[in-house]
Amino acid sequence: MHINKKYVLLIMIMGLFAASCAGPKITIENDTVYEQPVEVVQSEYLIGPGDKIELMYHILESPVDREYTLNVGDVVKVEFYSHPDMNRQVAIRPDGNITLPLKGDIFALGLTPAELSETIEEFYGDTLREPMVTVTLIDFNVAIRELKNEITSLSRGQSKIVTVRPDGFVNFPLIDDIKAAGLTLTELKSRVETRYKEINSSLSVSLLLEEMRSNVAYIMGEVKNPGMYLMERPVSITQLLAEAGGELYTAELSTIIVISRRRDGRPMGRLVNLDRAIGEANIGNDILLRQYDVVYVPRTAITKADIFIEQYINRLIPNVFRGAGVTFGYDLHRERPED
Secondary structure: OOOOHHHHHHHHHHHHHHHHHHOOOOOOOOOOOOOOOOOOOOOOOOOOOOOEEEEEEEEOOOOOOOOOOOOOOOEEEEEEOOOHHHOEEEEOOOOOEEEEOOOEEEEOOOOOHHHHHHHHHHHOOOOOOOOOEEEEEEEOOHHHHHHHHHHEEOOOEEEEEEEOOOOOEEOOOOOOOEEOOOOOHHHHHHHHHHHHHHHOOOEEEEEEEEEOOOOEEEEEEOEOOOEEEEOOOOOEHHHHHHHOOOEOOOOOHHHEEEEEEOOOOOEEEEEEOHHHHHHOOOHHHOOEOOOOOEEEEOOOOOOOHHHHHHHHHHHHOOHHHOOOOOOOOOOOOOOOOOO
16 A cells, blocks of 8 residues: 555654553554454354343144153142052142152153053052052143243234343243353254253244344444444444444544454454545455444554554453453453463
8 A cells, every 4th residue: 555655754743642642552554454364253143131032932732643741730640559548649840759658759750651650669669569550640731831821912922022131141931041141042942942841842932033132333442423333234344433423533444453252252353444445445345243343443553453452452451350250242351371
């Protein structure tokens, strides 16, 4: 890139003055763009606080070839042929057990009525002489009926809208809270469905992202309105710059830095020459932003992205936050080799 010598000298004087007032010195060279390969990172949307998710339930009620297995809430009648005084009608508790006379708890969840009969006979083999037991299913799919009553509405049918809380957890009917922040929709579906299968094997779910509130990018530096911006569509650097009111006259667009999250969660910085994208209509120099990207528009040219991260990001975050679980969207601290 050809630059007039007087222009370079003027920028150098202004840069040295700004650096002396504002902090670390940033070297200015003719070729300021550091050629760093763009690393491919995970692009699937990650769920975050404020996101709204529609949870749709699918309950298999048609006849099946396999025998019915007992679930939480089901009620069975246990009859002892030779000891009718021990007969009981019991419900399967959330821990999967039922309680019977003399022997106490016995695990019933996931068994068929016939399998439970055999298990009880073995259970009482050391107490009763040749125990004969019959298990009759009295009430079944109780948990599913409760779920239907809770989620069914005239507007949405058998579905429910849930919101990711600020702590990253989501509350689902009948199961405990699940950590959703940082997961993809596919990963969350797998976890939720596994938990519901523990209650009833005929229950499956579908998840739909109803509203995105965590697909954000940050812009800072020499712009009119720095801050966080929600990306409801694919957004490039120039579009985010426009949403931020445009650059200030002090901005250096030839070395805008973009900090992205790598696969391992650590930051990856790269420099973008937006002068070419705007001045030469070269869209190859304008990139689409990813979730949680940080765009910094400098006042003076930056020579290397990794030096900038060290000077302006890592050293600004107090060491007390290390190991405390504070991530600032993602961990900006880099692994440093030991001296």
